[in-house]
Amino acid sequence: MTAAGGAHVRPAGPEDHEAIWTILRPVYRAGETYCMPRDIERDEALADWFAPPFTAFVAEIDGRVLGTSHVGANRQGGGSHVANASFATHPDARGRGVARALAEHAKSWAAVQGFRAMQFNFVVSTNTDAVHLWQKVGFSIVGRLPGAFLHPRHGPVDALVMFQTLEGRPE
Structure with missing residues (x-):
């Protein structure tokens, strides 16, 4: 899937591990947006990013990976019809439509997989x-x-739960 800004989103594979770690590492080290240990190591972070029930994706512009997402079921059983996703982008992606391309792709992919909605459980309000x-x-x-x-700088801040029903989902 290629977005209007030229970002192409595709499934991620082992060949993308280094690029994904280059994106995730500073995000996790900053500790401002994810509930991950700030000192998490590469292999543990990548294992988490690629862990079932999630499918990992990357967004590239001109062959360079500038963003990543993973999308999958939010919960099992009675919650398995609602997707969840996480996103991270490289600083060079700012203003280039990479995050939007990943978000739109996540919604489309989830709808095709049969998910009826998407929920973000813990969006840091800052x-x-x-x-x-x-x-x-x-x-x-x-x-x-x-x-x-x-938050490492602001102390306790709110987390938001965000939700969207997915349109065009298969019945």
Whole structure:
């Protein structure tokens, strides 16, 4: 899938591990947007990113990986019809449509897989660029968890639950 900005999203494989780690490492080390250990090591981070029930993807522009996502079932059993996803982009991706391409791809892929909705369980409220983008692509804030995230600079900040019904899903 190629987005209007020229970002091409495709399934990720072992050949993408180094590029994905280059993107995830500074995000995880900063500790401002993900509930991951700030000192997580490469192999553990990649194992988590590629772990079932998630499928990993990368977004490239001109053959360079500038973003990554993973998409899969939010929960098992009675919650398995709702997808979840995580996203990260390289600083060089800013303003190039990479995050939007990953978000749109995640929604389309999830709908084709039979998911009826997508939920983001824990969007850090201070991650305003992400919150704005998710709202632009159709997600609504349906819940707020007061002080649920311990931000390394701001202390306890809210985490948001965001949700969107997926259209065009197979019946």
